[in-house]
Amino acid sequence: MLQIECPWCGARDQEEFQYGGEAHIVRPEHPESLTDLQWADYLFNRANVKGVHAEQWCHTAGCRRWFNVLRDTVSYKILAVYRPGERPPGGEE
Amino acid sequence: MRKNRYSIFSLARNAVSYHQDWSEAWHSPEPAPSYDVIVVGGGGHGLATAYYLAAEHDVGRIAVLEKGWIGGGNTGRNTTIVRSNYLWDEAAHLYEKSLKLWEGLSQELNFNVMFSQRGVMNLGHNLQDMRDIYRRSNANRLNGIDSEILTPAEIKAKVPAMNVSSDARYPVLGASFQPRGGVARHDAVAWGFARAADARGVDIIQNCEVTGIRREKGAVCGVETTRGYIGAKKVAVVVAGHASVLADMAELRFPVESHPLQALVSEPLKPVLDTVVMSNAVHGYVSQSDKGELVIGAGIDAYTGYGQRGSFSIIEGNVAAIVELFPIFSRVRMLRQWGGIVDVCPDACPIISKTPVPGLYFNCGWGTGGFKATPGSGWVFAYTVAKDEPHQLNAAFDLERFTTGALIDEHGAAGVAH
Protein backbone atom coordinates (compact mmCIF):
# COMPACT_ATOMS: atom_id res chain seq x y z
CA MET A 1 0.00 0.00 0.00
CA LEU A 2 1.15 3.51 -0.73
CA GLN A 3 1.13 6.49 1.54
CA ILE A 4 0.97 9.55 -0.66
CA GLU A 5 2.00 13.03 0.39
CA CYS A 6 -0.61 15.41 -0.99
CA PRO A 7 1.17 18.78 -1.55
CA TRP A 8 -1.75 20.49 0.19
CA CYS A 9 -3.03 18.03 2.80
CA GLY A 10 0.03 16.00 3.72
CA ALA A 11 0.49 12.23 3.97
CA ARG A 12 -2.66 10.20 3.40
CA ASP A 13 -3.59 6.62 2.58
CA GLN A 14 -3.59 5.61 -1.08
CA GLU A 15 -7.33 4.85 -0.81
CA GLU A 16 -8.05 8.61 -0.78
CA PHE A 17 -6.42 9.10 -4.17
CA GLN A 18 -7.20 8.41 -7.78
CA TYR A 19 -4.51 7.55 -10.30
CA GLY A 20 -4.31 9.73 -13.41
CA GLY A 21 -1.64 8.07 -15.56
CA GLU A 22 1.55 9.43 -17.11
CA ALA A 23 2.29 13.09 -16.32
CA HIS A 24 3.41 15.91 -18.64
CA ILE A 25 1.51 14.75 -21.73
CA VAL A 26 0.66 17.99 -23.47
CA ARG A 27 -2.39 18.11 -25.70
CA PRO A 28 -1.17 19.18 -29.17
CA GLU A 29 -2.08 22.76 -29.90
CA HIS A 30 -3.14 22.10 -33.47
CA PRO A 31 -4.52 18.56 -33.68
CA GLU A 32 -5.77 19.20 -37.22
CA SER A 33 -2.22 19.63 -38.45
CA LEU A 34 -1.01 16.30 -37.06
CA THR A 35 -0.65 13.09 -39.01
CA ASP A 36 -2.72 10.10 -37.84
CA LEU A 37 0.50 8.59 -36.51
CA GLN A 38 1.28 11.65 -34.37
CA TRP A 39 -2.30 11.85 -33.10
CA ALA A 40 -2.26 8.12 -32.22
CA ASP A 41 1.02 8.64 -30.38
CA TYR A 42 -0.52 11.43 -28.28
CA LEU A 43 -3.74 9.53 -27.68
CA PHE A 44 -2.60 5.97 -27.01
CA ASN A 45 1.16 5.47 -26.71
CA ARG A 46 2.63 5.61 -23.22
CA ALA A 47 6.15 5.42 -21.83
CA ASN A 48 5.10 2.68 -19.36
CA VAL A 49 8.45 3.06 -17.68
CA LYS A 50 10.05 0.30 -15.65
CA GLY A 51 11.85 2.53 -13.16
CA VAL A 52 11.21 6.15 -12.22
CA HIS A 53 7.83 7.25 -13.58
CA ALA A 54 6.34 10.74 -13.56
CA GLU A 55 2.60 10.37 -12.99
CA GLN A 56 -0.54 12.24 -11.96
CA TRP A 57 -2.63 11.63 -8.87
CA CYS A 58 -5.77 13.34 -7.63
CA HIS A 59 -6.70 13.64 -3.96
CA THR A 60 -10.31 12.69 -4.72
CA ALA A 61 -11.42 12.02 -1.15
CA GLY A 62 -9.61 15.09 0.17
CA CYS A 63 -8.86 18.46 -1.40
CA ARG A 64 -9.76 17.12 -4.89
CA ARG A 65 -6.63 18.67 -6.43
CA TRP A 66 -4.33 17.11 -9.00
CA PHE A 67 -0.56 16.88 -8.58
CA ASN A 68 2.46 14.97 -9.84
CA VAL A 69 4.41 12.13 -8.31
CA LEU A 70 7.75 10.53 -9.15
CA ARG A 71 7.41 6.86 -8.29
CA ASP A 72 9.63 3.83 -8.88
CA THR A 73 7.40 1.33 -10.69
CA VAL A 74 9.40 -1.67 -9.45
CA SER A 75 9.74 -0.88 -5.72
CA TYR A 76 6.63 1.40 -5.81
CA LYS A 77 8.61 3.82 -3.63
CA ILE A 78 7.50 7.44 -4.00
CA LEU A 79 10.55 9.60 -4.67
CA ALA A 80 9.01 13.05 -4.97
CA VAL A 81 5.73 14.93 -5.08
CA TYR A 82 5.28 18.26 -6.89
CA ARG A 83 2.49 20.60 -7.90
CA PRO A 84 1.05 21.07 -11.39
CA GLY A 85 3.18 23.43 -13.44
CA GLU A 86 6.27 22.64 -11.39
CA ARG A 87 9.23 20.80 -12.82
CA PRO A 88 10.06 17.42 -11.33
CA PRO A 89 12.88 17.64 -8.80
CA GLY A 90 16.21 16.67 -10.32
CA GLY A 91 15.13 18.02 -13.69
CA GLU A 92 14.04 14.57 -14.72
CA GLU A 93 10.81 13.96 -16.55
CA MET B 1 9.70 -38.22 -33.01
CA ARG B 2 9.15 -38.32 -29.26
CA LYS B 3 11.42 -40.66 -27.39
CA ASN B 4 9.30 -40.76 -24.29
CA ARG B 5 5.63 -40.85 -25.03
CA TYR B 6 3.56 -40.68 -21.86
CA SER B 7 1.05 -43.54 -21.74
CA ILE B 8 -0.36 -46.19 -19.43
CA PHE B 9 2.53 -48.40 -20.53
CA SER B 10 5.26 -45.86 -19.75
CA LEU B 11 3.59 -45.32 -16.38
CA ALA B 12 3.65 -49.05 -15.63
CA ARG B 13 7.24 -49.38 -16.88
CA ASN B 14 8.40 -46.52 -14.66
CA ALA B 15 6.50 -47.84 -11.66
CA VAL B 16 8.78 -50.88 -11.75
CA SER B 17 11.77 -48.58 -11.12
CA TYR B 18 9.87 -46.58 -8.47
CA HIS B 19 9.57 -43.59 -10.84
CA GLN B 20 13.27 -42.82 -10.47
CA ASP B 21 14.13 -43.10 -14.16
CA TRP B 22 11.76 -40.71 -15.90
CA SER B 23 13.80 -38.75 -18.41
CA GLU B 24 13.76 -34.94 -18.39
CA ALA B 25 10.72 -33.41 -20.09
CA TRP B 26 12.88 -30.98 -22.07
CA HIS B 27 16.59 -30.33 -22.49
CA SER B 28 18.50 -27.25 -21.39
CA PRO B 29 20.94 -26.68 -24.24
CA GLU B 30 23.56 -23.94 -24.45
CA PRO B 31 22.41 -21.21 -26.85
CA ALA B 32 23.59 -21.68 -30.44
CA PRO B 33 25.35 -18.69 -32.10
CA SER B 34 22.25 -18.00 -34.17
CA TYR B 35 18.73 -19.16 -34.94
CA ASP B 36 16.19 -18.65 -37.70
CA VAL B 37 13.56 -17.58 -35.17
CA ILE B 38 14.04 -16.44 -31.58
CA VAL B 39 10.96 -16.30 -29.38
CA VAL B 40 11.53 -13.94 -26.44
CA GLY B 41 9.53 -14.96 -23.35
CA GLY B 42 8.97 -18.49 -22.07
CA GLY B 43 5.42 -18.08 -20.81
CA GLY B 44 2.60 -20.16 -22.21
CA HIS B 45 2.21 -17.86 -25.21
CA GLY B 46 5.91 -17.94 -26.13
CA LEU B 47 6.15 -21.71 -25.73
CA ALA B 48 2.95 -22.23 -27.74
CA THR B 49 4.34 -19.96 -30.46
CA ALA B 50 7.51 -22.05 -30.63
CA TYR B 51 5.52 -25.28 -30.63
CA TYR B 52 3.24 -24.28 -33.51
CA LEU B 53 6.20 -22.83 -35.43
CA ALA B 54 7.93 -26.19 -35.17
CA ALA B 55 4.83 -28.34 -35.65
CA GLU B 56 3.07 -26.50 -38.47
CA HIS B 57 5.63 -24.32 -40.26
CA ASP B 58 8.99 -24.86 -41.82
CA VAL B 59 11.14 -22.08 -40.38
CA GLY B 60 14.40 -23.82 -39.43
CA ARG B 61 16.08 -23.50 -36.03
CA ILE B 62 13.97 -22.05 -33.20
CA ALA B 63 14.87 -20.97 -29.66
CA VAL B 64 12.80 -19.68 -26.76
CA LEU B 65 14.71 -17.28 -24.47
CA GLU B 66 13.30 -16.89 -20.96
CA LYS B 67 14.80 -14.52 -18.41
CA GLY B 68 13.69 -16.61 -15.42
CA TRP B 69 12.10 -20.04 -15.51
CA ILE B 70 9.40 -21.07 -17.98
CA GLY B 71 5.89 -20.38 -16.78
CA GLY B 72 7.15 -18.20 -13.92
CA GLY B 73 5.35 -15.10 -15.21
CA ASN B 74 1.60 -14.65 -15.57
CA THR B 75 1.24 -18.18 -16.89
CA GLY B 76 1.98 -19.55 -13.43
CA ARG B 77 0.15 -16.78 -11.58
CA ASN B 78 -3.27 -16.63 -13.19
CA THR B 79 -6.66 -18.00 -12.16
CA THR B 80 -6.87 -20.15 -15.33
CA ILE B 81 -10.36 -19.24 -16.49
CA VAL B 82 -10.94 -20.30 -20.10
CA ARG B 83 -13.93 -19.05 -22.11
CA SER B 84 -14.70 -17.56 -25.52
CA ASN B 85 -17.85 -15.52 -24.87
CA TYR B 86 -16.49 -12.20 -26.17
CA LEU B 87 -18.84 -9.63 -27.67
CA TRP B 88 -17.16 -8.46 -30.86
CA ASP B 89 -16.76 -10.78 -33.86
CA GLU B 90 -12.99 -10.37 -34.12
CA ALA B 91 -12.42 -11.25 -30.47
CA ALA B 92 -15.04 -14.02 -30.43
CA HIS B 93 -13.41 -15.76 -33.42
CA LEU B 94 -9.91 -15.50 -31.95
CA TYR B 95 -10.86 -16.81 -28.50
CA GLU B 96 -13.10 -19.50 -29.98
CA LYS B 97 -10.20 -20.76 -32.10
CA SER B 98 -8.25 -21.01 -28.87
CA LEU B 99 -11.07 -22.83 -27.07
CA LYS B 100 -11.23 -25.37 -29.92
CA LEU B 101 -7.48 -25.96 -29.55
CA TRP B 102 -7.90 -26.41 -25.77
CA GLU B 103 -10.44 -29.16 -26.44
CA GLY B 104 -7.79 -31.34 -28.07
CA LEU B 105 -4.68 -30.00 -26.34
CA SER B 106 -3.85 -32.83 -23.91
CA GLN B 107 -3.91 -35.32 -26.80
CA GLU B 108 -2.00 -33.02 -29.16
CA LEU B 109 0.77 -32.37 -26.60
CA ASN B 110 0.69 -35.85 -25.01
CA PHE B 111 0.58 -33.99 -21.69
CA ASN B 112 -2.40 -33.72 -19.37
CA VAL B 113 -3.19 -30.01 -19.13
CA MET B 114 -6.21 -30.89 -16.97
CA PHE B 115 -8.57 -28.84 -19.11
CA SER B 116 -11.88 -29.07 -17.30
CA GLN B 117 -14.98 -27.79 -19.13
CA ARG B 118 -17.01 -27.13 -16.03
CA GLY B 119 -18.71 -24.05 -17.45
CA VAL B 120 -18.25 -20.34 -16.80
CA MET B 121 -21.01 -18.19 -15.34
CA ASN B 122 -21.06 -14.38 -15.68
CA LEU B 123 -23.50 -12.84 -13.20
CA GLY B 124 -25.75 -9.82 -13.74
CA HIS B 125 -26.72 -7.65 -10.76
CA ASN B 126 -28.78 -4.88 -12.30
CA LEU B 127 -30.93 -4.12 -15.32
CA GLN B 128 -28.04 -2.84 -17.43
CA ASP B 129 -25.93 -5.90 -16.59
CA MET B 130 -28.78 -8.10 -17.81
CA ARG B 131 -29.22 -6.12 -21.02
CA ASP B 132 -25.48 -6.46 -21.69
CA ILE B 133 -25.65 -10.17 -20.91
CA TYR B 134 -28.52 -10.72 -23.37
CA ARG B 135 -26.71 -8.74 -26.03
CA ARG B 136 -23.42 -10.61 -25.56
CA SER B 137 -25.13 -13.98 -25.33
CA ASN B 138 -27.02 -13.35 -28.58
CA ALA B 139 -23.85 -12.17 -30.29
CA ASN B 140 -22.07 -15.33 -29.10
CA ARG B 141 -24.79 -17.60 -30.48
CA LEU B 142 -24.70 -15.82 -33.84
CA ASN B 143 -20.97 -16.63 -33.87
CA GLY B 144 -21.64 -20.29 -33.12
CA ILE B 145 -20.38 -19.99 -29.52
CA ASP B 146 -22.36 -21.79 -26.83
CA SER B 147 -24.16 -19.47 -24.44
CA GLU B 148 -27.19 -19.83 -22.19
CA ILE B 149 -29.05 -17.37 -19.99
CA LEU B 150 -29.78 -18.56 -16.46
CA THR B 151 -32.46 -17.31 -14.05
CA PRO B 152 -31.63 -16.91 -10.34
CA ALA B 153 -33.41 -20.23 -9.63
CA GLU B 154 -31.31 -22.00 -12.26
CA ILE B 155 -28.16 -20.41 -10.83
CA LYS B 156 -29.12 -21.59 -7.34
CA ALA B 157 -29.64 -25.13 -8.67
CA LYS B 158 -26.13 -25.14 -10.17
CA VAL B 159 -24.41 -23.34 -7.32
CA PRO B 160 -26.28 -23.96 -4.06
CA ALA B 161 -23.66 -22.07 -2.04
CA MET B 162 -24.45 -18.78 -3.75
CA ASN B 163 -26.72 -16.23 -2.12
CA VAL B 164 -29.30 -15.31 -4.78
CA SER B 165 -31.85 -13.76 -2.43
CA SER B 166 -33.37 -10.49 -3.60
CA ASP B 167 -32.36 -8.64 -0.42
CA ALA B 168 -28.63 -8.98 -1.09
CA ARG B 169 -26.70 -5.74 -1.43
CA TYR B 170 -26.11 -6.60 -5.12
CA PRO B 171 -28.88 -9.09 -5.92
CA VAL B 172 -28.19 -11.73 -8.57
CA LEU B 173 -30.70 -11.15 -11.37
CA GLY B 174 -29.39 -13.72 -13.81
CA ALA B 175 -26.29 -14.90 -15.62
CA SER B 176 -24.84 -15.96 -18.90
CA PHE B 177 -23.39 -19.46 -18.90
CA GLN B 178 -20.88 -20.92 -21.33
CA PRO B 179 -20.87 -24.71 -20.75
CA ARG B 180 -17.69 -25.28 -22.80
CA GLY B 181 -15.72 -22.80 -20.68
CA GLY B 182 -13.75 -23.91 -17.64
CA VAL B 183 -10.28 -24.05 -16.18
CA ALA B 184 -6.93 -25.75 -16.89
CA ARG B 185 -3.73 -26.48 -14.99
CA HIS B 186 -1.52 -23.43 -15.62
CA ASP B 187 1.89 -25.05 -15.03
CA ALA B 188 0.98 -28.06 -17.13
CA VAL B 189 0.22 -25.77 -20.06
CA ALA B 190 3.73 -24.30 -19.95
CA TRP B 191 5.37 -27.68 -19.36
CA GLY B 192 3.28 -29.45 -22.01
CA PHE B 193 4.09 -26.90 -24.70
CA ALA B 194 7.76 -26.86 -23.63
CA ARG B 195 8.08 -30.63 -23.80
CA ALA B 196 6.29 -30.88 -27.16
CA ALA B 197 8.33 -28.01 -28.64
CA ASP B 198 11.56 -29.55 -27.34
CA ALA B 199 10.62 -32.87 -28.95
CA ARG B 200 10.39 -31.00 -32.26
CA GLY B 201 13.87 -29.56 -31.90
CA VAL B 202 13.15 -26.19 -30.24
CA ASP B 203 15.91 -25.00 -27.86
CA ILE B 204 14.39 -23.84 -24.58
CA ILE B 205 16.90 -21.58 -22.84
CA GLN B 206 16.08 -20.39 -19.33
CA ASN B 207 17.90 -17.78 -17.24
CA CYS B 208 18.58 -15.85 -20.42
CA GLU B 209 17.30 -12.27 -20.37
CA VAL B 210 17.11 -10.30 -23.59
CA THR B 211 18.70 -6.89 -23.00
CA GLY B 212 18.83 -5.48 -26.51
CA ILE B 213 17.45 -5.96 -30.00
CA ARG B 214 20.20 -5.57 -32.61
CA ARG B 215 19.32 -4.30 -36.07
CA GLU B 216 21.26 -4.02 -39.31
CA LYS B 217 20.07 -1.62 -42.01
CA GLY B 218 16.84 -1.26 -40.06
CA ALA B 219 16.04 -4.99 -39.94
CA VAL B 220 16.43 -7.35 -36.99
CA CYS B 221 19.64 -9.39 -36.91
CA GLY B 222 19.76 -10.71 -33.35
CA VAL B 223 19.40 -10.08 -29.64
CA GLU B 224 21.79 -9.13 -26.83
CA THR B 225 21.25 -11.36 -23.82
CA THR B 226 22.72 -11.99 -20.39
CA ARG B 227 24.28 -15.05 -22.00
CA GLY B 228 25.82 -13.15 -24.90
CA TYR B 229 24.76 -12.10 -28.38
CA ILE B 230 22.55 -14.50 -30.33
CA GLY B 231 21.85 -13.92 -34.02
CA ALA B 232 18.35 -14.31 -35.48
CA LYS B 233 16.57 -13.76 -38.78
CA LYS B 234 13.32 -13.16 -36.95
CA VAL B 235 12.58 -12.15 -33.37
CA ALA B 236 9.13 -12.80 -31.91
CA VAL B 237 8.53 -11.01 -28.61
CA VAL B 238 5.92 -12.42 -26.17
CA VAL B 239 6.82 -10.99 -22.77
CA ALA B 240 3.42 -9.92 -21.37
CA GLY B 241 3.99 -7.20 -18.72
CA HIS B 242 7.42 -6.36 -20.16
CA ALA B 243 6.18 -5.54 -23.69
CA SER B 244 6.99 -1.83 -23.37
CA VAL B 245 10.48 -2.60 -22.07
CA LEU B 246 11.25 -4.77 -25.12
CA ALA B 247 9.58 -2.30 -27.49
CA ASP B 248 11.83 0.40 -26.09
CA MET B 249 14.87 -1.71 -27.09
CA ALA B 250 13.80 -1.22 -30.70
CA GLU B 251 12.83 2.44 -30.19
CA LEU B 252 9.14 1.67 -30.52
CA ARG B 253 6.38 3.22 -28.42
CA PHE B 254 3.40 1.02 -27.58
CA PRO B 255 -0.18 1.71 -26.43
CA VAL B 256 0.33 -0.67 -23.51
CA GLU B 257 0.45 -0.08 -19.77
CA SER B 258 1.58 -2.63 -17.20
CA HIS B 259 -0.47 -3.09 -14.03
CA PRO B 260 -0.29 -5.40 -11.03
CA LEU B 261 -3.08 -7.99 -10.90
CA GLN B 262 -3.60 -10.16 -7.83
CA ALA B 263 -5.07 -13.53 -6.96
CA LEU B 264 -5.36 -15.66 -3.85
CA VAL B 265 -6.14 -19.24 -2.87
CA SER B 266 -7.75 -20.68 0.25
CA GLU B 267 -7.01 -23.74 2.31
CA PRO B 268 -8.36 -26.87 0.58
CA LEU B 269 -12.06 -27.59 1.11
CA LYS B 270 -14.36 -30.48 0.26
CA PRO B 271 -16.00 -29.99 -3.16
CA VAL B 272 -18.33 -26.99 -2.92
CA LEU B 273 -18.19 -25.26 -6.31
CA ASP B 274 -18.07 -27.23 -9.57
CA THR B 275 -18.22 -24.36 -12.05
CA VAL B 276 -16.58 -20.94 -12.48
CA VAL B 277 -18.44 -17.89 -11.17
CA MET B 278 -17.54 -14.39 -12.33
CA SER B 279 -19.13 -11.07 -11.48
CA ASN B 280 -18.36 -7.88 -13.26
CA ALA B 281 -20.32 -5.50 -11.05
CA VAL B 282 -18.92 -6.61 -7.68
CA HIS B 283 -15.67 -7.64 -9.32
CA GLY B 284 -14.81 -11.06 -8.06
CA TYR B 285 -14.38 -14.43 -9.64
CA VAL B 286 -13.94 -17.82 -8.08
CA SER B 287 -13.52 -21.47 -8.91
CA GLN B 288 -12.37 -24.51 -6.93
CA SER B 289 -9.16 -26.28 -7.89
CA ASP B 290 -8.83 -30.05 -8.04
CA LYS B 291 -6.91 -29.86 -4.76
CA GLY B 292 -9.96 -28.19 -3.21
CA GLU B 293 -8.61 -24.65 -2.88
CA LEU B 294 -10.85 -21.75 -3.76
CA VAL B 295 -9.04 -19.81 -6.49
CA ILE B 296 -10.05 -16.16 -6.28
CA GLY B 297 -9.07 -13.38 -8.62
CA ALA B 298 -9.06 -9.66 -7.90
CA GLY B 299 -8.91 -6.56 -10.11
CA ILE B 300 -5.90 -4.58 -11.26
CA ASP B 301 -4.35 -1.72 -9.38
CA ALA B 302 -5.02 1.53 -11.20
CA TYR B 303 -1.36 2.56 -11.10
CA THR B 304 1.27 1.06 -13.37
CA GLY B 305 3.73 -1.32 -11.80
CA TYR B 306 6.30 -3.99 -12.50
CA GLY B 307 6.63 -5.19 -8.91
CA GLN B 308 4.52 -8.38 -9.12
CA ARG B 309 2.49 -7.27 -6.13
CA GLY B 310 -0.52 -5.04 -5.66
CA SER B 311 -2.41 -3.11 -3.00
CA PHE B 312 -4.09 -4.74 -0.07
CA SER B 313 -7.20 -2.59 -0.53
CA ILE B 314 -7.85 -4.36 -3.84
CA ILE B 315 -7.82 -7.75 -2.11
CA GLU B 316 -10.09 -6.39 0.62
CA GLY B 317 -12.72 -5.22 -1.88
CA ASN B 318 -12.44 -8.45 -3.80
CA VAL B 319 -12.88 -10.70 -0.78
CA ALA B 320 -15.81 -8.59 0.40
CA ALA B 321 -17.53 -9.25 -2.93
CA ILE B 322 -16.88 -12.99 -2.75
CA VAL B 323 -18.23 -13.22 0.81
CA GLU B 324 -21.29 -11.24 -0.22
CA LEU B 325 -21.98 -13.81 -2.97
CA PHE B 326 -20.95 -16.85 -0.91
CA PRO B 327 -21.65 -16.18 2.78
CA ILE B 328 -20.46 -19.71 3.68
CA PHE B 329 -16.94 -18.79 2.54
CA SER B 330 -16.67 -16.08 5.20
CA ARG B 331 -14.61 -18.19 7.60
CA VAL B 332 -12.43 -19.91 5.02
CA ARG B 333 -8.75 -19.10 5.58
CA MET B 334 -6.60 -17.86 2.73
CA LEU B 335 -3.28 -19.58 2.15
CA ARG B 336 -1.44 -17.50 -0.41
CA GLN B 337 -1.80 -14.26 -2.30
CA TRP B 338 0.37 -12.96 -5.13
CA GLY B 339 0.50 -10.65 -8.10
CA GLY B 340 1.46 -10.70 -11.76
CA ILE B 341 2.13 -7.87 -14.21
CA VAL B 342 -0.48 -7.59 -16.91
CA ASP B 343 -0.07 -5.62 -20.13
CA VAL B 344 -3.24 -3.67 -20.81
CA CYS B 345 -4.24 -2.09 -24.15
CA PRO B 346 -6.71 0.81 -24.36
CA ASP B 347 -9.31 -1.45 -26.00
CA ALA B 348 -8.60 -4.49 -23.78
CA CYS B 349 -7.61 -6.50 -26.84
CA PRO B 350 -4.21 -7.95 -27.73
CA ILE B 351 -1.66 -6.81 -30.28
CA ILE B 352 -0.45 -9.75 -32.44
CA SER B 353 1.42 -7.96 -35.12
CA LYS B 354 4.33 -7.18 -37.36
CA THR B 355 6.14 -3.98 -36.40
CA PRO B 356 7.78 -1.17 -38.39
CA VAL B 357 11.08 -3.08 -37.89
CA PRO B 358 11.38 -5.89 -40.48
CA GLY B 359 11.79 -9.29 -38.80
CA LEU B 360 10.47 -8.05 -35.43
CA TYR B 361 7.06 -9.28 -34.25
CA PHE B 362 5.14 -8.54 -31.06
CA ASN B 363 2.41 -10.45 -29.26
CA CYS B 364 1.21 -8.53 -26.18
CA GLY B 365 -1.62 -6.59 -24.61
CA TRP B 366 -3.53 -9.66 -23.38
CA GLY B 367 -3.96 -7.86 -20.09
CA THR B 368 -5.98 -9.67 -17.48
CA GLY B 369 -7.30 -12.37 -19.79
CA GLY B 370 -4.69 -14.05 -21.93
CA PHE B 371 -4.39 -17.48 -20.33
CA LYS B 372 -7.48 -18.71 -22.14
CA ALA B 373 -5.88 -17.62 -25.39
CA THR B 374 -2.59 -19.47 -24.88
CA PRO B 375 -2.97 -22.09 -27.67
CA GLY B 376 -4.78 -19.74 -30.06
CA SER B 377 -2.35 -16.90 -29.49
CA GLY B 378 0.60 -19.20 -30.19
CA TRP B 379 -1.13 -20.60 -33.24
CA VAL B 380 -1.86 -17.25 -34.94
CA PHE B 381 1.47 -15.74 -33.87
CA ALA B 382 3.40 -18.69 -35.32
CA TYR B 383 1.53 -18.16 -38.58
CA THR B 384 2.27 -14.41 -38.54
CA VAL B 385 5.99 -14.96 -37.90
CA ALA B 386 6.37 -17.79 -40.41
CA LYS B 387 4.48 -16.08 -43.26
CA ASP B 388 5.42 -12.51 -42.38
CA GLU B 389 1.74 -11.64 -42.56
CA PRO B 390 -1.16 -12.08 -40.13
CA HIS B 391 -3.66 -14.93 -40.29
CA GLN B 392 -7.19 -13.68 -40.92
CA LEU B 393 -7.97 -14.44 -37.25
CA ASN B 394 -5.45 -11.88 -36.00
CA ALA B 395 -5.42 -9.38 -38.88
CA ALA B 396 -7.62 -6.99 -36.91
CA PHE B 397 -5.30 -7.17 -33.89
CA ASP B 398 -2.42 -5.30 -35.46
CA LEU B 399 -0.52 -2.30 -34.16
CA GLU B 400 -2.03 -0.19 -36.94
CA ARG B 401 -5.47 -0.17 -35.37
CA PHE B 402 -4.40 2.55 -32.95
CA THR B 403 -3.61 4.77 -35.90
CA THR B 404 -6.60 3.92 -38.08
CA GLY B 405 -8.96 4.00 -35.09
CA ALA B 406 -10.34 0.51 -35.80
CA LEU B 407 -10.28 -0.48 -32.12
CA ILE B 408 -12.02 -3.63 -30.90
CA ASP B 409 -13.59 -2.33 -27.74
CA GLU B 410 -13.94 -5.29 -25.40
CA HIS B 411 -13.62 -3.15 -22.25
CA GLY B 412 -16.69 -3.97 -20.27
CA ALA B 413 -18.21 -5.78 -23.23
CA ALA B 414 -16.71 -9.13 -22.35
CA GLY B 415 -17.97 -9.52 -18.82
CA VAL B 416 -15.16 -9.51 -16.29
CA ALA B 417 -12.02 -9.20 -18.32
CA HIS B 418 -10.30 -12.43 -17.19
Ligand SMILES: Cc1cc2nc3c(=O)[nH]c(=O)nc-3n(C[C@H](O)[C@H](O)[C@H](O)COP(=O)(O)OP(=O)(O)OC[C@H]3O[C@@H](n4cnc5c(N)ncnc54)[C@H](O)[C@@H]3O)c2cc1C
Ligand atom coordinates in the same frame (compact mmCIF):
# COMPACT_ATOMS: atom_id res chain seq x y z
C1 LIG C 1 -3.53 -12.77 -11.04
C2 LIG C 1 -3.83 -13.01 -12.48
C3 LIG C 1 -5.01 -13.67 -12.84
C4 LIG C 1 -5.29 -13.92 -14.18
N1 LIG C 1 -6.42 -14.65 -14.49
C5 LIG C 1 -6.65 -15.01 -15.76
C6 LIG C 1 -7.74 -15.88 -16.07
O1 LIG C 1 -8.48 -16.33 -15.18
N2 LIG C 1 -7.96 -16.21 -17.37
C7 LIG C 1 -7.17 -15.73 -18.36
O2 LIG C 1 -7.44 -16.05 -19.52
N3 LIG C 1 -6.10 -14.92 -18.10
C8 LIG C 1 -5.82 -14.57 -16.83
N4 LIG C 1 -4.74 -13.76 -16.54
C9 LIG C 1 -3.93 -13.22 -17.64
C10 LIG C 1 -2.92 -14.25 -18.14
O3 LIG C 1 -2.20 -14.78 -17.06
C11 LIG C 1 -1.94 -13.62 -19.13
O4 LIG C 1 -2.62 -12.87 -20.11
C12 LIG C 1 -1.13 -14.68 -19.84
O5 LIG C 1 -0.61 -15.63 -18.93
C13 LIG C 1 -0.02 -14.07 -20.64
O6 LIG C 1 0.78 -15.12 -21.14
P1 LIG C 1 2.25 -14.89 -21.55
O7 LIG C 1 2.86 -16.19 -21.93
O8 LIG C 1 2.26 -13.83 -22.58
O9 LIG C 1 2.89 -14.24 -20.25
P2 LIG C 1 3.93 -14.72 -19.14
O10 LIG C 1 3.63 -16.07 -18.59
O11 LIG C 1 4.04 -13.60 -18.18
O12 LIG C 1 5.26 -14.89 -19.98
C14 LIG C 1 6.10 -13.82 -20.34
C15 LIG C 1 7.51 -14.26 -20.06
O13 LIG C 1 8.43 -13.33 -20.62
C16 LIG C 1 9.56 -13.31 -19.78
N5 LIG C 1 10.35 -12.11 -20.05
C17 LIG C 1 10.07 -10.83 -19.74
N6 LIG C 1 11.07 -10.01 -20.13
C18 LIG C 1 12.02 -10.79 -20.72
C19 LIG C 1 13.28 -10.54 -21.32
N7 LIG C 1 13.79 -9.29 -21.39
N8 LIG C 1 13.98 -11.60 -21.82
C20 LIG C 1 13.49 -12.87 -21.74
N9 LIG C 1 12.30 -13.16 -21.18
C21 LIG C 1 11.57 -12.13 -20.67
C22 LIG C 1 8.97 -13.36 -18.38
O14 LIG C 1 9.93 -13.80 -17.43
C23 LIG C 1 7.82 -14.33 -18.56
O15 LIG C 1 8.12 -15.66 -18.21
C24 LIG C 1 -4.42 -13.48 -15.20
C25 LIG C 1 -3.24 -12.81 -14.85
C26 LIG C 1 -2.93 -12.60 -13.51
C27 LIG C 1 -1.63 -11.90 -13.15
Ligand SMILES: [Zn+2]
Ligand atom coordinates in the same frame (compact mmCIF):
# COMPACT_ATOMS: atom_id res chain seq x y z
ZN1 LIG D 1 -5.15 17.00 -0.76
